[in-house]
Amino acid sequence: MLHKLEGIVLRTTDYGETNKILTVFTEESGKAALMARGAKKTKSRFASAAQPFIQAVFVYSKGRGMGSLSSADIIDSHRHIRSDLIKTAYASYAVELLDKLTEDNQAYPGLYDLLYHILQHINGAEDPEVLIRLFETKMLYVTGAAPTLHACVNCGTVEEQLQFSLEHAGVLCSDCLHLRRYSLPAGPGAVRLMRLFQQISPARIGKTSVKPETKKQLKVLLDAYYEEYVGVYIKSKRFLEQLEKMDDLYVDRNDDLS
Secondary structure (H helix, E strand, O other): OEEEEEEEEEEEEEEOOOEEEEEEEEOOOEEEEEEEOOOOOOOOOOOOOOOOOOEEEEEEEOOOOOEEEEEEEEEEOOHHHHOOHHHHHHHHHHHHHHHHHOOEOOOOOOHHHHHHHHHHHHHOOOOHHHHHHHHHHHHHHHHOOOOEOOOOOOOOOOOOOOEEEOOOOEEEOOOOHHHOOOOOOOOHHHHHHHHHHHHOOHHHOOOOOOOHHHHHHHHHHHHHHHHHHOOOOOHHHHHHHHHHHHHHHHHHHHHHHO
């Protein structure tokens, strides 16, 4: 019996001399594994679809085990991501993070829509670093460890200058700030931006202009939070951080010359 689903390829795994296993993320059932027989062959009808970031409609047959791919109708190849090293690095981190934080064959309402819009905007002209910070913030809901950002975690006070507290997994008001044992270099601007990321609908993601210092603060905050409360190792993150350091060095040099 044939089945059909729309999905985005998170990763591919070589299987035997000519086959690939596709890990596809779908709206209906989360991650699904599909065997693409002969996909490693140059002239294979599955060669173009058996790549990360591909969004397609997959038709497959399924018995007791893994589904066997029958056809793949590509919706979007995200070709600009593939042709740009920086975009590839950010997109690779996004799909790997999602892959690590989700279980097989389990639905995650809204997550397919989020991944779709993130890849669409990375494929476009938007700042991929800001998009990844937004994606990291949203993915904290999947882990069940999202920080409290709308009000003081200790007393519930809502004010403009809330400060982040890593040990309290959220923000503290000025009256409760003495409870914080140590501070992160992340000011109210970074906290407000992270709160916006929590609330914004994926469909409304657009061009966002963020100061370089605020982006750095947000990265430090999210890196510390993931290390403290999530503890997941993302292989592609190391390469991405190397690229970000190179970009920071380039900006600093230009500032010195100006």
